[in-house]
Amino acid sequence: MKAKPKIRIIDVTNRDGVQTSRICLSKLEKTMINMYLNDMGIFQSEFGFPVTRHETSYLNANLELAKKGVIADLRLGGWVRATKGDVKAAFKLAPGLKHLNLSISTSDQMIVNKFKGKLDHKSVIKEMTQAVGDAFKSGAKSIGVNAEDASRTRMDYLIEFTQAAKKAGAHRLRYCDTLGYDTPFTIYERVRQLLKAVKIPIEIHCHNDLGLVVANSLAGAKAACDAGCDTYINTCINGMGERAGNADLVSVILAIKYGSGMRNYSLDERINLRKSWRICKYASYAFGVPIPINQPGIGANAFAHESGIHADGALKDRRNYELYDYEELGRGELEVIDTGRKITAGEYSGIKGFRNVYEKLEIRFHDDLEAARILELVRYGNVHNQKPLVDDELKFIAKYPDFAEKIFSMTP
Numbered sequence: 001m002k003a004k005p006k007i008r009i010i011d012v013t014n015r016d017g018v019q020t021s022r023i024c025l026s027k028l029e030k031t032m033i034n035m036y037l038n039d040m041g042i043f044q045s046e047f048g049f050p051v052t053r054h055e056t057s058y059l060n061a062n063l064e065l066a067k068k069g070v071i072a073d074l075r076l077g078g079w080v081r082a083t084k085g086d087v088k089a090a091f092k093l094a095p096g097l098k099h100l101n102l103s104i105s106t107s108d109q110m111i112v113n114k115f116k117g118k119l120d121h122k123s124v125i126k127e128m129t130q131a132v133g134d135a136f137k138s139g140a141k142s143i144g145v146n147a148e149d150a151s152r153t154r155m156d157y158l159i160e161f162t163q164a165a166k167k168a169g170a171h172r173l174r175y176c177d178t179l180g181y182d183t184p185f186t187i188y189e190r191v192r193q194l195l196k197a198v199k200i201p202i203e204i205h206c207h208n209d210l211g212l213v214v215a216n217s218l219a220g221a222k223a224a225c226d227a228g229c230d231t232y233i234n235t236c237i238n239g240m241g242e243r244a245g246n247a248d249l250v251s252v253i254l255a256i257k258y259g260s261g262m263r264n265y266s267l268d269e270r271i272n273l274r275k276s277w278r279i280c281k282y283a284s285y286a287f288g289v290p291i292p293i294n295q296p297g298i299g300a301n302a303f304a305h306e307s308g309i310h311a312d313g314a315l316k317d318r319r320n321y322e323l324y325d326y327e328e329l330g331r332g333e334l335e336v337i338d339t340g341r342k343i344t345a346g347e348y349s350g351i352k353g354f355r356n357v358y359e360k361l362e363i364r365f366h367d368d369l370e371a372a373r374i375l376e377l378v379r380y381g382n383v384h385n386q387k388p389l390v391d392d393e394l395k396f397i398a399k400y401p402d403f404a405e406k407i408f409s410m411t412p
């Protein structure tokens, strides 16, 4: 019997999340996100833009962390345009790249009004298949082809495009609801129709312009599973992403696990929701965007009850008013805040204060030379992040100084 189709997560915080207007992450913060996603058992992180020069040191350092087994199970995938030039530059700047998504627009709207006569429907397919071929020749092990604006693409053309991608050897087709135009009804129907015509694993990439992003992601994934194909939902931590955002990582996982009618759908068993609290809190701090009080699972009110009937009911049996347990999301522990004297490590720290900070983290240095080196890196880390480093970042720098040094370097 054929194995049941699986739903996996490809998180795009380090790509769609950081390309969003007004918010950004430092390269150290992007690295920490990859470490946390790895801890959480997520399948893949779209970790950046291989042709963007200021990403080069970060991308190569993270590829080395993967090679070394520090980022052990998480795949690191780059995003480039599906063009000869981008593919060539990507492998020149990040030769260790193994996983790649190649993107090109497929809707009439974009082919006519973006390419402005430079490409037509036929040449879009030609560009894409050539880029896939080039990427394989350059050493890519897995390739996803992104149909940008798939939700506004004529179905006959989307099928033709997908067939060509499959024939060229692509492993996945990314169905991009680039403008958040789909509804759960249309995305289910369109993905079903597409996969009926071409059997290929599919990525569901949705945006929240109509407030439907998690529902659409789920409906698209359900259609793929119903068609017998594996599916990969694109998420961003805390629902960051272009304009109104992408599908929130934790909400998507909760919806698959606890949504009505989803019991028989198979979620990647490596996913560990207990890491949710930590990764969401970190991303909120790193982006400088507070977590809304009503964010599913993670918001301050997600497990709070006040009205008489609700409080009474929740105390009698949590299942009266809670669909899932807060413990499962890694919540429930007290967070201790030091209200007395606090020594912090920053751009202008000296060795004494710095040692005090690390002693509290129970990290000891072999000798003064090592301590001095880590101090210097912590100073750079602070310049780099422009905000106080968190404990996990301080630990990362002490444990992997060579990688930290690489991540902080940038030569325009």
Ligand SMILES: [Zn+2]
Pocket (backbone or CB within 6 Å): 016, 178, 205, 207, 242
């Ligand atoms: Zn997007």
